[in-house]
Amino acid sequence: MTPANIPSAACSQPESARAGVTVVNVIRGPAPLETWIRDSFRAALSTLDGVAGLQEFQLVRVAGSEAAVFASITVWEAIDDFRAWRASPAFQQAHPNRTAYQKEFDQLHAMQEEFPTNSHTADLGAETMRRLSAGHPELIPADGQLIYEALWSSGSNRTPPLRPAWTLVIACTATFLGFLDTAIVNMTYGSMAAQFPTAGAQLTWVVSGYAVAFAALLAAAGRWADTLGHRRVLLWGVIGFAVTSMVCALAPTAAVLITGRIGQGAAAALVLPAALGALLASVPAKRAANAIGAWAATGALAAAVGPAVGAALVSLWGWRAIFLVNVPVSVILLVLGAVVLPPAHGRRREPPDLIGVAALSGGIAALVAALTQGHEWGGMASPLVIVLLAVGMVGCGIACRRGHTHARPALPVRLWRSVPYALSTVVNTGLGFVMGVFLLAIPVFLQQIWWLTLLQAAGCIGVIGLVAMVSATICGRGALARRAGSLCAVGMGFVAAVCAVCASQTFGVTRDLPLWWPLAVVLGVGVGATVTGLSIITAATVPTSEVSAGLGMGLSSRQTGTALGVAVLAAMLTSGPRGLEYIESIHRLFAVTAVVVLVAALLAVAIRLPASSPVEPRAPQDPPPGSPHSAAQHAPARSED
16 A cells, blocks of 8 residues: 655654544445545545544545545544544535435445554555555455655644635636637727838737647646646646746837747646636535636636626736736735645656647647638648648547546547546537627627727727626526526527627617627626536536546637637638628628527537536535445445455
8 A cells, every 4th residue: 555645744743633534425426426436535524624533534546446435534533533523514414325325335345444443654645555554455446556645643733624714815816817808909909000011911820829838738738737736736737927028018129029928828827727726626525616606607707707807907008907906916826826726645657648648739829820810821821730630630530549648648539438528528619609700700890880989999808708697607506507508508509699689680780789788698698507517518528537627628629619710710711801891701601600509509408417416506405425435334335254
């Protein structure tokens, strides 16, 4: 029984912290129940805050087994303290309802043991699991690797439960920064072009460079977060974001600005999957949907205020201010993350698939660059674009192939074996397509056709984000969150309806704000519902140990869809945004977009979450999913013969 990554707080405890009684609860179940067992253990352990007599606890997982094997190890001053905690209302509320989860309980093998604590044991977890493995080899494999999921002791001055409220603040702030920088730059491009008039079409890489780097690294960054730890990858990303923001703010030339923006995109790709992964790891399963709703609402808020903030900053202090504001926020976020987020105990240290990372990142970068910049390079039939598309497909193909063969692949293709997750990837691509079209075509339309000012256009776009924020928050609660597939289907249906109106003669040269406001509200509701539903599907269908990778793959597919939408927009829109031909091309563009979104909505109808989904919210009167600790009292113990 080999331990992995034992922090010093768990290895060097004063002997007084090891006196008393040790209680061990071991649960073994089939691999598909790994997420449910882990989240249930965490829900129960979250009730240990302030419990009398508790000296230490560890939540460990035994890797290297085809089954899911978890154990909670708690050290108490007296066995009566443990029994009092088990009888407490908090623990009862955090324990799974056997009636609701009868299918899961029937698949569990459980064992509980109590014995005096050996105060001279250097590593309580490893010693305990070796002892139990010797007596119960059918339950605990002797050659398994011990992975520490959670650790605490009275001598380490740490609070036993994770701090989900502060983790939510960190995750939402990090997400806000990443999405804000996308929205804010789109509205200030004109000011940058005036600063660097000789850059010409090259300056479009201020926007495209960020998008290419962001899309290229999302999937790999999510994988790194699951392997190296959410805290570490998140802090690396925040540091990179602060440094590259300063580079952009001080850029003396367009080339330096573009380089800084590419670096910003790469840093943002590190931040986003790690942020949501850290958030989901810190909350009990019964609160996961609410946390996802808050996270999705933050991205919508960034999209809402980004255009207005960008326009205001440019008007007051110039375009460099939009990058300078990132620096102090990043410093605060860095300090909070270092203090609040737990270190990566027991993360697996096998070497990552560097070839797969290079192939995947290079392939996605080539595809996104070809799709977003193809119109600047002579069209999609130009030799450069054809070469980039070929390189992109080959790179992604290599990554997919290695995803089947490598132990730690850059692209864990096995996640697509889950039909709901695979369908959500397609829906994500459709959502990215419509957002790429809408957020590029509509600001130009509002300013050049309806003659709105920059601030007025920003306000019109901002309404969409504000409504999406409210929609995402509501959709992460109660019965709505239990139907994530339906959320996506209805949300994409709303978006398709808005695109259909924009494709009609109703949406024309005459300024019609009474028409715009209902369209903005419906679009915001649809986007908020869809983003929340997609995130819930990821959390419900991807193992907890790979949730950042799953999120990164979903976001990467969305960014690829955005690039595809930009390519279609560039191919269909006519030049000169004030003629009748331009209006007709706008209508054709949104007609195509409506069809794409409608297909995605129909696919979303087929998404069904598993019945034992760990993020499925429960009615208030039902006990929420909790720890299978006491399954030892209910689940049949496996025979030793």
